[in-house]
Amino acid sequence: MSPLEIAIVGCGPVGCMLARLLLLQEQSQIRVTVFEAETSPDYRAQGGTLDLHPNEGIAALKAGRLFDQFVKFARYDGEAIRITDKHLKTFVSRPPSTNEGDSRGAPEIDRFHLRRILTESLPADVIRWGWRLLRVEQETGTGTHDCFPAHRLHFDRDRVLSGYHLVVGADGAWSRVREALAPFSSKENNGTEVSKPQYVGLAGFRFSISDAEKTAPAAYKLVNRGSVFSFSDGRGITGQQMSDGSIWVSALGIRGEDWIKEQETKQQQLNGNQHTQDRHHVGAWYKEALLSDYRDWHPELRAFIEQGDESASFLPLYSLPEGFSWSSKPGITAIGDAAHLMVPYAGQGVNIGLRDALELSQAILSALAADEGQGAATTNMLLCETLSRKIAAFEADMFNRSHAAQAASNGMMAAMLFTPGAPRSSIHTYLGWMAKRSLSPRLYPFVLGGLYVYFALWRLWDGAFGASPDLTSS
Structure with a gap:
């Protein structure tokens, strides 16, 4: 069987992680190409710092055999946090960790270092720099994987490539791959362009x-x-x-x-x-x-x-609108911001995206493994059906995870920036959303209730004595 041709659009952490996870496996089954609009890794500044979570970003790094590289650049003292109002009244204060041993599980790493770790983990010929995708269109495929709806990729400078059996959009907020899955012109009842940020x-x-x-x-x-x-x-x-x-x-x-x-x-x-x-x-x-x-x-x-x-x-x-999704289509999908762009207030975007990469790679590899031992006459059709089914299941799970993260991000944003009197009036709501992402459903109501009671009593005390809450988060 000839290799499954996979095009990944976008060379950010999420796209590179997916490529890395796929290429760690038997490469005779898969051929991966990553297309990136920017002309080099140093084309522009990569942004600020990220805290990676154990079950998401760090789990993906470990699966990609890159955790040791991550530790070289991880900043455990970056876990220090302070939340204040404009007068510097402190509502939450957490000291820095000193090492991995006393970490609270979310060490920081600069975006620049994370991207460099990932790009340098890939063979040099995998990434094509300076290829800006303009649109994706489905074509009638020919060759070994006839059952797959092959796709043609249109890039700038009149460059066109075809024959890809799976196209994965990791191309960020204004994803052209997402536009092929859910056109920007599609409308909700109120006229909103549902797939456009x-x-x-x-x-x-x-x-x-x-x-x-x-x-x-x-x-x-x-x-x-x-x-x-x-x-x-x-x-x-x-x-x-x-x-x-x-x-x-x-x-x-x-x-x-x-x-x-x-x-x-x-x-x-x-x-x-x-x-x-x-x-x-x-x-x-x-x-x-x-x-x-x-x-x-x-x-x-x-x-x-x-x-x-x-x-x-x-x-x-x-x-993207809260709850956004698309109907699964064979041969094309999207991950990371391309699938679930959200505001940054819960710090979940890259973590969710790296977990997307991990779970999508597992879906692809498990589909290939299911075909082992099948006869040549049936293996292509089985692979097509199995891969389409597994990607659809992956997308359903991805949207469940991302919708919860987006609700938390929007809730934290609303609490601090769209609530009159914030943070004094809404710190309990903000911390409630923060706690929800890490607590079990059974424990969460008790913690939320405790936060409401604590800050209700504090506001009474503050009104009488002007005390600062200075709530230290453990």
């Missing part, structure tokens, strides 16, 4: 503070080698320690879509419409815009903005 009402800027220990010592101390999350008045500031000594900062608030257009127009005028690698790149003028919005915030929080580098990225947040 929707603006969630939050936008702002993302930037770095280089060499923070020297350039911004107060911010460096506040972050405490981990993360600070501050919320008030429909706005938020997040600071996260990076392994190179910088602090990765995002400042987001409730904005209308008109504001987004205004910023894009302003940047085009300042750039003279010159092309940049990152189309959302902006200059130092972002500080003036932010400092006006955060004028009544604590000086140590405003320092994140004041000490920021002289450039930033414009950051509007998008998400």
Whole structure:
């Protein structure tokens, strides 16, 4: 039997993990090609830091025999967290871990390091850099796997490739593979484009503070080698320690879509419409815009903005509609953000995506294993039927997992950014969503009830004596 041809679109952590897991197996059965729009691994900055969870991201790394590489770059002290309001009143405080032994199970790693571990684990000829997918269309397949609905991939510069028996979209928020599964033009009853990401009402800027220990010592101390999350008045500031000594900062608030257009127009005028690698790149003028919005915030929080580098990225947040899914189609699927783009407030996106890669690889390999021992006359049809059935089952499970994670992300976002009086009025809701992702269904109601009672009593105490909750999370 000739190899099963698999095209993976997208060379982020999720797409690379899937390729790695497949290529660890008997390669005579599978041929994998990864297509990436960017021209090289260093085309642009890869973003901030990620906490990987034992049953998701770390489980996938272990299955891919990459955990030892991960440990070289993992930052267990990155588990430190502090949640405050704009006055620096602390609602949650958790100290950093010192090593794997006292870790709470979610060590941090820079996105750059994670992607490098994964790309370098693949043979050099597997990744095709500089191939931007424009659309996917089904074709009538010929050859060994006639029963598969083969697909033709249309790339930029008039490049067309065909003959792939399975196309997997790992191409992020604006996935072209997802568009083939659920066209952007498909409508719900209210006219919403159900497979196209929707603006969630939050936008702002993302930037770095280089060499923070020297350039911004107060911010460096506040972050405490981990993360600070501050919320008030429909706005938020997040600071996260990076392994190179910088602090990765995002400042987001409730904005209308008109504001987004205004910023894009302003940047085009300042750039003279010159092309940049990152189309959302902006200059130092972002500080003036932010400092006006955060004028009544604590000086140590405003320092994140004041000490920021002289450039930033414009950051509007998008998400797929909650509960989004598609009807399974043979020969094509999607994973990660391409399948279930969500806001980042539960820290689940990459973890869910890496688990997608793990479970999809198991579905593909188990379908191939089921064909062993079959006669040549029947093996192709059996493989086609088995693989289609297993991918459909994988998709159903993926959507169950991702819908729960998306509900948590949306719930945490609503609690801190769309609830009047947050975080004081909604910290119990926020922590409830945080606890739900790690607790058993039986234990969760008791923990949630405890949080409600604790903060109800604290608000009474605070009203009388002005006490700080400073709830330390274990």
